[in-house]
Amino acid sequence: MEVSIEYSAKLLNEANDIVLTTHIHPDGDALGSLLACYEYLSAQGKKVRMIIDDEVPRAFKFLSGSGKIEQPPITPVTPDLFVVLDASDLERVGKVSTVVKAPILNIDHHISNVKFADYWYIDSRAAATGEMIFKIFKQENANITGGMAEALFTAIATDCGFFRYANTSSDTLQFASELVALGAKPNVISEQLDTKPRVVVEMLPSVLKTLEIVECGQARQIASITLTKELASKLKDETEGFIDYPRNIDGVDIAIMFKEADTNNIRVSLRSKTADVSKLALSFGGGGHARAAGCTIAENLDRAKYLVVEAAKAQLFAGH
Ligand code: 5GP
Ligand code: MN
Ligand code: MN
Incomplete structure (x- = not known):
């Protein structure tokens, strides 16, 4: 059933034995939310x-508690309660x-959430x-440590492209401001996130060589990059940010990164400037x-x- 922020807090307060999880290929929001909740509940x-x-x-x-x-x-x-964070369907937690058998509380902001949990607190207007999680802490007057502030700042900043994407709201900036006052250091966090192994920078020309562009009328284009198994293995999953290259090209609406995790196992990342790519992802079982x-x-x-390119073309030609 759908639950309010107050009821979510009550469920967390009443449980004494809790397992927290988040989605596979965890990102900053997944891990930041997980670690902040862990510290709050512990x-x-x-x-x-x-x-x-x-x-x-x-x-x-670098996030405190990540070793646990x-x-x-x-x-x-x-446990008494199984909390699933930042995941819109149960397959996402692998x-x-x-392994975990307990009533599920799902806290998530995906528009594609399939409402799989026993209790769900979903807010698709939240940037992250x-x-x-920060709203729950505020409402509970939680003692927010520097580590929790750093985790939550990382969660919020990474999901809104460091306050550049359309999901950045005045609340987003307000929360970020409060988290900085509580000890989060934006320069330290962004430096940690931007630092990459030398090989990732050295491979950039090979990645950019795979760029392909498809015209879809009305000056709208689809741009893709492709990481074959060989290229992906050299990059050791450090592919964050590559999709911004096709996305930032003038005239491109939909950007796609294809990553061959294995033969017949292709990870697809989608970004757009106007099209709704969540629909495209959903049509292939994603979100x-x-x-x-x-x-x-x-x-x-x-x-x-x-x-994927044919489906994206159809979507652009249909004007969505
Ligand atoms: P990314 O391209 O960074 O992996 O994912 C972009 C967004 O789409 C994230 O919000 C992520 O949670 C969501 N997403 C990516 N892959 C999947 C998937 O396979 N299933 C679902 N439900 N969501 C996904
Ligand atoms: Mn996520
Ligand atoms: Mn998220």
């Missing part, structure tokens, strides 16, 4: 575990959903799940937001590219 003396079906990406290891994140155990876990979405396609690379 400080109340509760038994809390963070379990995710992935490693913590190198770029986020566990991978799914083999034996079932039965194996964790099969981190905003929703996301109007301007940033994604999906995984179980086809070979050429076929996946053909299917």
Whole structure:
């Protein structure tokens, strides 16, 4: 059932044994929200575990508490409450959903949320799940430590492109301001996130060489980049930010990054300036937001590219 912010806080307060999780390929919002919740609940003396079906990406290891994140155990876990953060469907949390058996509270901001939980607190106007978590803390008069402020600032800033995307609201900036006052340091956080291994910068020419552009009438274009298995493995998943290159080209509306995780396992990232790419992602079993979405396609690379580009073309020609 749909629950309010107050009821979400009540569920968190009443549970004594809690498992927190978030989506696979975790991003700043996923991990920042997870770590802030962990610290908030642990400080109340509760038994809390963070379990995710992935490693913590190198770029986020600076966040305090990230070393305590566990991978799914083999034996079932039965806490009082299972909190699923920043995930719009249960498949997004991978194996964790099969290991943890408890009533689910889902706190999320995706427009594509399928309302899979026992209790859901969804706000698609929030720029990040981190905003929703911060609102819960404020309403509970929580003691927000510097570490929690850093985690929440990271959550909010990464999901709104450091306050540049259309989801940046006056609330977003207000929350960011409050988090800086509580100890978050924007320069330290952005430097941590921008630092990458040398190979990632050296591979940039190879990535940009894969650029392809399709004309779709009315000066609207689709631009894609493609990371074959070889290229992707050299980049070791450090592909954050590459999609901005096709996205920033003048005249491009929909930008796509195809990443061959494996043969017949193609990760697709979608960005747009006006089209609703969450619909495009949903039509391939994925999801996301109007301007940033994604999906995984179980086809070979050429076929996946053909299917997604044709669907994107159809969407642009239809004027959406
Ligand atoms: P990214 O391209 O950065 O991986 O994802 C962009 C946005 O789309 C994020 O908000 C992410 O949560 C969402 N997203 C990406 N891939 C998937 C997917 O396979 N399923 C769903 N439901 N959402 C996705
Ligand atoms: Mn996310
Ligand atoms: Mn998010």
